[in-house]
Amino acid sequence: MPYFLVILISLFFSVSLIAQDKTTISGYVRNAASGEALIGAVVQIKGTQNATSTNSYGYYALQISGPNTELIVSFMGYQLLEQTIRVSENKRYNFELIVLDNQLEEVVVSAKRQNDNVTNAQMGAFNFSMEEVKNIPVVFGERDILKTIQLLPGIGKGGEGSSNFYVRGGGADQNLILLDEATVYNAAHLLGFFSTFNSDAIKDVELYKGGIPAQYGGRISSVMxxxxxxxxxxxxxxxxxxxxxxxxxxxxxxxxxxxxxxxxxxxxxxxxxxxxxxxxxxxxxxxxxxxxxxxxxxxxxxxxxxxxxxxxxxxxxxxxxxxxxxxxxxxxxxxxxxxxxxxxxxxxxxxxxxxxxxxxxxxxxxxxxxxxxxxxxxxxxxxxxxxxxxxxxxxxxxxxxxxxxxxxxxxxxxxxxxxxxxxxxxxxxxxxxxxxxxxxxxxxxxxxxxxxxxxxxxxxxxxxxxxxxxxxxxxxxxxxxxxxxxxxxxxxxxxxxxxxxxxxxxxxxxxxxxxxxxxxxxxxxxxxxxxxxxxxxxxxxxxxxxxxxxxxxxxxxxxxxxxxxxxxxxxxxxxxxxxxxxxxxxxxxxxxxxxxxxxxxxxxxxxxxxxxxxxxxxxxxxxxxxxxxxxxxxxxxxxxxxxxxxxxxxxxxxxxxxxxxxxxxxxxxxxxxxxxxxxxxxxxxxxxxxxxxxxxxxxxxxxxxxxxxxxxxxxxxxxxxxxxxxxxxxxxxxxxxxxxxxxxxxxxxxxxxxxxxxxxxxxxxxxxxxxx
Amino acid sequence: MRRCIYLLISVFIAVIMVACEEIIDVNLKVGDPKYVIDADLTSLSSEQVIRVTQTVPFNADIPSKPIENALVTVSDSRGRVFNFAYQGQGYYTVQNLALRKNITYNLSVNIDNELFEATSKLEDLVAIDSLGVIQETIFNEPYYFVLFKFNDPMDHPNYYRYSISVNGGPFRFSSAFSDKFNDGLLVTHQIANSDNSLAIGDSVVVRRQCISKEVYDYWNEIQFANPGNASPSNPKSNISNGAFGYFSTTATKEYGVRIQLL
Structure with a gap:
């Protein structure tokens, strides 16, 4: 363990040293109407590949070079935000995005950096906001995130009405299911006909079936x-x-x-x-x-x-x-x-x-x-x-x-x-x-x-x-x-x-x-x-x-x-x-x-x-x-x-x-x-x-x-x-x-x-x- | 307890679901035939019956294929040997084998020079205190059970097995119990036929046996086989060489009861 800490610390410093002395802006991206933090929203310097996305608390940090920088802030289902900022020192910038009225207007967001699925290093991952899955039909009319993810490739359905799922041939007990970081042991109600996740209370789901990042551990097949x-x-x-x-x-x-x-x-x-x-x-x-x-x-x-x-x-x-x-x-x-x-x-x-x-x-x-x-x-x-x-x-x-x-x-x-x-x-x-x-x-x-x-x-x-x-x-x-x-x-x-x-x-x-x-x-x-x-x-x-x-x-x-x-x-x-x-x-x-x-x-x-x-x-x-x-x-x-x-x-x-x-x-x-x-x-x-x-x-x-x-x-x-x-x-x-x-x-x-x-x-x- | 939970779940499924059932054709393979030995020696009389058969394909119109040329022998630890005689339909009998306490019995079945063997000791019977009939109402339907009450011996694992004959029909396995959850207590066993269809006026004979752990494990696997089991398998036999079935020697008692409201 001490040996590992040494590696960790040296890696930390080596990365810090690489870091050049530029201005860093940081802050939160939120929904303008409700103040709800947006997870995975992209903050990008216009016309470049310099971009970052918000973490699970809506926080981002981005390094910018010039005093006048044009930023684009985007998130699926929201209007694109373009903003020019003037900074010379590290500063906090919070952004608020406005919900698109209707999916029909989706065309408007075409400027969004939507090729994240191509350029992002992470593979075997899916991300859904509850908003995106609201029209998917489910049994008894109850929107259910566990039923929705069973429609993705590599996620085996548990059978009629079941909330169980099997990721890439693994067992049902090999999925780590976290609700605000807490382990949920049994995700099924009524023996599986409903899941324990009430769609009203859920903002967003991230599912990993492979290449699982090091911050997760404890189950061998997937993380939800x-x-x-x-x-x-x-x-x-x-x-x-x-x-x-x-x-x-x-x-x-x-x-x-x-x-x-x-x-x-x-x-x-x-x-x-x-x-x-x-x-x-x-x-x-x-x-x-x-x-x-x-x-x-x-x-x-x-x-x-x-x-x-x-x-x-x-x-x-x-x-x-x-x-x-x-x-x-x-x-x-x-x-x-x-x-x-x-x-x-x-x-x-x-x-x-x-x-x-x-x-x-x-x-x-x-x-x-x-x-x-x-x-x-x-x-x-x-x-x-x-x-x-x-x-x-x-x-x-x-x-x-x-x-x-x-x-x-x-x-x-x-x-x-x-x-x-x-x-x-x-x-x-x-x-x-x-x-x-x-x-x-x-x-x-x-x-x-x-x-x-x-x-x-x-x-x-x-x-x-x-x-x-x-x-x-x-x-x-x-x-x-x-x-x-x-x-x-x-x-x-x-x-x-x-x-x-x-x-x-x-x-x-x-x-x-x-x-x-x-x-x-x-x-x-x-x-x-x-x-x-x-x-x-x-x-x-x-x-x-x-x-x-x-x-x-x-x-x-x-x-x-x-x-x-x-x-x-x-x-x-x-x-x-x-x-x-x-x-x-x-x-x-x-x-x-x-x-x-x-x-x-x-x-x-x-x-x-x-x-x-x-x-x-x-x-x-x-x-x-x-x-x-x-x-x-x-x-x-x-x-x-x-x-x-x-x-x-x-x-x-x-x-x-x-x-x-x-x-x-x-x-x-x-x-x-x-x-x-x-x-x-x-x-x-x-x-x-x-x-x-x-x-x-x-x-x-x-x-x-x-x-x-x-x-x-x-x-x-x-x-x-x-x-x-x-x-x-x-x-x-x-x-x-x-x-x-x-x-x-x-x-x-x-x-x-x-x-x-x-x-x-x-x-x-x-x-x-x-x-x- | 397991049974309680299965009962509850099946009730639940029956209530909430509009489940529908349908006879279907399933294309099943034919496994290599296996010999089956049903050797339940009892203290009821000195006439003992052993049945030797072979597995048949699922869609065969007989339940088991009789084996006619087996050499069936039981020997005991005092050196006595009992040769069983073939009676047809796979049944082999002997007339003079009265089970005795503290004696070990060895079963030997030879079929075309393949030898199948097992060993068993006589298990004592635990006497009952009382016998009765009880009616239980489940979802408005009356169900009838024969009731046995007895004191389970303390600090000793006991296993019980019941078979039932309804209105003079053949004896069929009903249920098996262990004292895992009620060792040393006043215990009640409720006995019915396998589809719980006892009705008023039925005349039934219940055969009660105290069995060994191996025989209990064998029947316990069978009685808890259910369609929800993820990996059904052949129950573990106490007979050697891969034969199916079991060899048991028990003190046994039969109780005749008429199903009526008291």
Missing amino acids: DINMVDGNNKKIAAEGGLGLIASRLKLEGPIVKDKGSFMVSGRRTYADLFLKLSNDETVNQSKLYFYDLNAKINYRFNDKNTLYASGYFGKDDLGYGDLFSFDWGNATATVRWNHIFNEKLFSNISLIYSDFTYNVNVSNDESDFTIASKIENFNLKEDLSYYADNKNILRFGLNILRQKISPASLNAGGESAVNSIDIESRSGIEAATYVSHEWKPSSWLSMIYGLRVTDFMVQGPGTFYDYDDDGDLIGEQSFDGGIVKHYFNLEPRLSLSVILSQEHSIKASYNRIVQNLHQLTNTTSSLPTDQYVVSSINIKPQYADQAALGYFRNFNNNAYEFSVEAYYKYMGNQIDFRNGADLQANKYLEGELLYGIGRSYGLEWYLRKSKGKLHGWISYTLARSERQFEQINGGDWYNARQDRTHDISVVSMYELSKKWSFGATFVYYTGNAITFPSGKYQMDGRTLFYYTERNGYRMPDYHRLDLSATYEPRKENKRFHSSWSFGFYNVYNRKNAYIIDFRENKQNTNVTEAYKIALFGIIPSVTWNFKF
Whole structure:
């Protein structure tokens, strides 16, 4: 570690020395109407390639040479701002951009530096603001960022209605999902039909599937970094929607005008109201709902110091009368302090907490018990950005993360017919430091390279067990406390772009990432009860090495973006289970685990049109994802469940007039790899199925078309806006198989049959949205 | 507990979804045939039955293919050997094998010079305190269960298995339990047939066995096989050489009950 610090410091000074003594301007880019910071807005010296973009707090720093400099400030969906500034010393310049009234005016922004996708060194990344995805149709009419990113190349859909996603053949638990920097453990409501992200409260999403920058770590397949809305600091505003399944309301406004603001947003479903209609007493007392609450405040003390506090709380509640209830939810809290040391050095310190819990209550004549499980973390982060000059940005920081897992323990009442079971909790500390250098050595080359160093410390106290190759217990060691084991890892990262011309470039990337939190899932849907474990003496950190190569091309004055990327990913220390593993309240759980490797590779095509009345994108992924475990499938490679040969999405939006806009989405993908029987036999009067190979079959191909229409009536008055959204999910009523299963025929038990269950046919939806 | 959660989830899916079910054709491969040995020796009588069959293709119109030429033998730790005689349909029987305490039994099945072996000890029966019938109403539908109450022996892992015969039909596996969550307590087991279709007036016979951990693991895998499982597999057998099935020797009792409202 000290050795690493020396490298970091020397690199820092070498970059500082390169930096010439020029004037640096810095500041924030914001929305003129609401004061909301704009993330990724571009500040450019007119007529040059000297440009920078705002960070996730809307901050930029740019070096300028002359006393009179013409600047262009631009951001997707906003009017271009041109401004001439006169400076002779380092100075603060804040810019405010005005929202374009309508996508129709998009043509106006043609001067924007829109070839960022070509020239930027970062590859394998996508950025969306909620504004951009509002017309994409989704099930039940609820805008959902997790459903939208599943339409991008390389992002495998989790199946009907699912919020799970699989990036470049990785597992669903290998995605780092951050909400204002806090880890969200379970991004699904109602078992995946909704995501935990209420679109009203979300400003922007950044997704990395390769070439992941060094400031991120902890999950080997992707990073999804979600920023919450800061809140309007100019005036009080409200926004909301009434839908068939859920309703939402958001309030925002200034605490002190132009200095600080707040935002509170809530959402609740009311599917359970239908249960009230039942005349069965147990049913009409049943529960079936979820709610979300997002809140954020920020306050700018002065030019150099800003404080942000934000939080999320969400809960799902299912219950059958008072006999049975099951609730689960995430909570997150983030406090951030932005400090600007000087124009060039931007610092942020974050203190973050997040947790995920679930509770089951059973109470009937026979038994009365509760099951509770919790995973939580405390995270301290210091991130610094040093804007040396327009060619060098250095990012470095420290991160200490403590995660604690309290597995499901069973707590029985006095007269209950079950015993209490308490399973030891486990915790680990991950200390990480990183340095990353964004460097543009010449007009044809730009790169981001860096290194992340992590030390994962398995913490006592606790009893750790040893197992033989068959998973049988052979010994145990007890620790009173302290560090039981260190896992020390170096994670190099690189992403570079060779700019052939302003229209096209070739990019390459490599990353190694290590993961110390593992989710144990043996079901096809994501259940809240899926257990987490941290790396231990037996469980080694998972890691992935990924290399990718891509070609990026823009056409027609950047109206069309095209890219093709090829990747290969190797995954080590992957986890699966022994046959018939007992994962519930089992202190010898680690004896049930198997360790193997994985590989995935593929080609991803992406064509996007972002201008004009008709815009949208087409993505196509051709891919393979496989696993190899000595004890599974005779030690041969087999398809991962999420392996999909073909995956196509077509997303289109059409602005017919100022009143009407339409959206259509078509998806097609090869069915998941799955294990089906290759024979049968009878045992004790029951037909049992004979399985030969793991995931040797395929579910039927999946395809679906969704349509949406949005109607915005002419504004009756200045303050009040409203709109209607109409949607049809699965327009041609395709009965996509959700489950295929096998059973004895009821009439003749000698004969067996296969059947499928389809979840959704065509589903209409209507939502009324308002804003004032 | 796992069962509670699956029940809840299936109820949830049934309520919120307009799920639709449809019989389909799936083109399934034919795996290499495997031998299947169903060897459940009980203390009910000295006549014991072992069935030897072979797996068949999924769309075969028989559930299992009988094996006629197996040499089926059970020997015990006192050196006695019992040779089973073929009775047709894959069934092999012997008349004079009464299970005894503290004796180890060895199963040997020889099919065309392939040898399959297993070992088992007699498992004691845990006596029941009471027997009854209970009606439970789930979503307005009545369901009937046979109720067993008993004291589970403390500090000793116990495993139970029930099979059921309805109105004189053949015995079929119903459910298996362990005392993982209720060791040493007054335990209640609710037993029904596999599709929970017991009705008023049915006359049922429930066969109760205390089984070994291996046999429990075997049946537990089968009873929790569900379409949501990401990687179904063949349950782990206690018989050698890759044969399917299991070998079990248990003290067994049968209870006849008529389903009626009390």
